[in-house]
Amino acid sequence: MNSPVTILKQGHFWTGIQRHNTPLGTIAYGAMSVQYQIPQELKFPYPIVFIHGGGGQGCEFLSTPDGRPGWAQYFLRQGFSTYIIDRAGHGRSPFSEALGEPVSLLTYELVQDLFTQPKSHIGGEWAKLAKNWPDNKEAIDQFMAGAGPVIGALAETEKFARLGGAELLDQIGPCILVTHSMGGPCGWVIADERPDLVKAIISIEPLGPPFSEPFPGLGALEWGITASPLQFTTSAPSADQILDSFQTINALAEIPIAILTGEASFMNAADPLTVEFLKQHGALVEHVKLAEHGMYGNGHFMIGETNSDEIAQFVIDLIKSKLPNESEN
Template sequence: MTQLFAPWTTTRSRTVRRAHFWIPGERVSLGDKTYQRGPMYVEWEAPEQVTRQWPIVLMHGGGFQGTEWFDTPDGRPGWAQRLVEAGYAVLVVDRPGHGRSPYHVDVMGTMGPPFSYEGGRHIYFAGDDPRHTQWPFASDEESAIDEFIAGYGPLPADLEASETMDADRTAELLDRIGPAILITHSASGPDGWLIADRRPHLVKAIAAIEPMGPPFAEIPNIGPMRWGPTAAPLSFEPPAASPDDLRNATPGTYALPALDDLPILIVTAEASEFAAASPPTAAFLNACGASAELMDLADHDVRGNGHGLIYEMNSDDALVPVLEWLRLRTEAAREDVVL
């Protein structure tokens, strides 16, 4: 007999405000018809009283969707709810072509490869590293694996075009809502640098959770990071004529003025092989005039995590030092506000 699954019977009630809206894409003409290219779905939630000055925009990783911020694979509240409980208005996006943001090859270009079970196991599950102890279900728990992989889809084959759409739509989101904090994960990490480059006055801080990298890497099944920490071009000063000029330049030759004085945190996990990409990413940004800080969660006694730290068994603990960093970098010398 199938066991009934009724999570609403065990989840405590809470009072929040929530809704959704869309950031539309461009109109494109194909033959005698007009279509929309790359809209972005935005779902927001806020406590009855918002006590934090800046809202937080949560951006999901590669191939996944905004649901990765809502709940963990073992049914606990995710970072989105915890941030609302901490007093923030929270906006969760489905990046263009992911989740509820529709994709069609005729208007958005070729899809990349589908997301495989093997890829999911390699990226997230405990492998040969005995330190990785926080993944929330066993590797042979097939029904749990099925449900986890179900949320994944293909990325656009053109990484530069995908990042450009992400950054353009999120810049429009900030134009609509005003200044905000960005929290990115994995493949959306480069989006954070691109969005700040487009709207430096509207990005108040970036917390990048194991951002995709390192600079100039060829990311398997995703694409090349041609412009250092991004696949899409940034506004370097002086302008970089080509990716090769940027790659071959002495560190410090090029600056990124939009990142000057912007609080940036790059978070890494103890047992994630993807953590190795973060120090060179921070070094590149800092050589361009940024002030990116590295946070190894193990230094805060948050241990046993892999790349999926935002929904592993100690995800609440992993959020604590990030929240403290945000408080120190964005709320210093400020009275609490109620909105």
């Protein structure tokens, strides 16, 4: 049974707020919703910032599709402060006309083929290993109810993440980013904007592989792991002039990074290429395959599968191994 946690402080605020003129007046847009909880017994100095994937929202970290407490509660019980964001245009960060035309990514059929009952013709040879999606008829409904549209260009998504994320870190100070899927590039650009305030990045199957167009029509990852520019050791007007020369990505050269991959996930094809790209460009990155650590059968949405608590504890241990000199209070 989970022990209760005494909350010292909790609340909600917005970052990255912009204004847009319309015929009816001025509206706010592009803001990032931030929900936070700080435990009375703080055991780790750096808070966790959870960044959700494409089509999802921050509530994915609050509970699992089968109704169990999510990663946010787990980390809180282990003495971490937690900050859950809804990226611009997702969840509590409303989509507005100023964000352009919305694009819907997630359908029941796609989620079933990739997450709940993976098919080898889509998910690759790893699909047959999947075993951890909740055996609950309502779980897929609970998951899909939180799915919504995305901004119609990856570069625009990253722009709003960079702005709202930098403002968030300016307020809360040094932190650890835990990203999932399309939230991965958002983590890279936030670190690029505020490298001194990111102590580590745990990236759960980030969008990739490098230079691909993961979703037709949303644009390509022209800068390798992002669709928008990153700061390299030598500046240049285009990605091609830097990436071919294996220049270091300045921000990621000093930040410990771990990329996690589930045994049964379709991202087994893309993640090694992302890791290799990061290594070639000076990043302190480790590729962590869950099956090599005794966690089998996980798909892309490992944060909500039946062994999510086990993975959460593994991530906590991984963070502590990346920051060995940060003792508990």
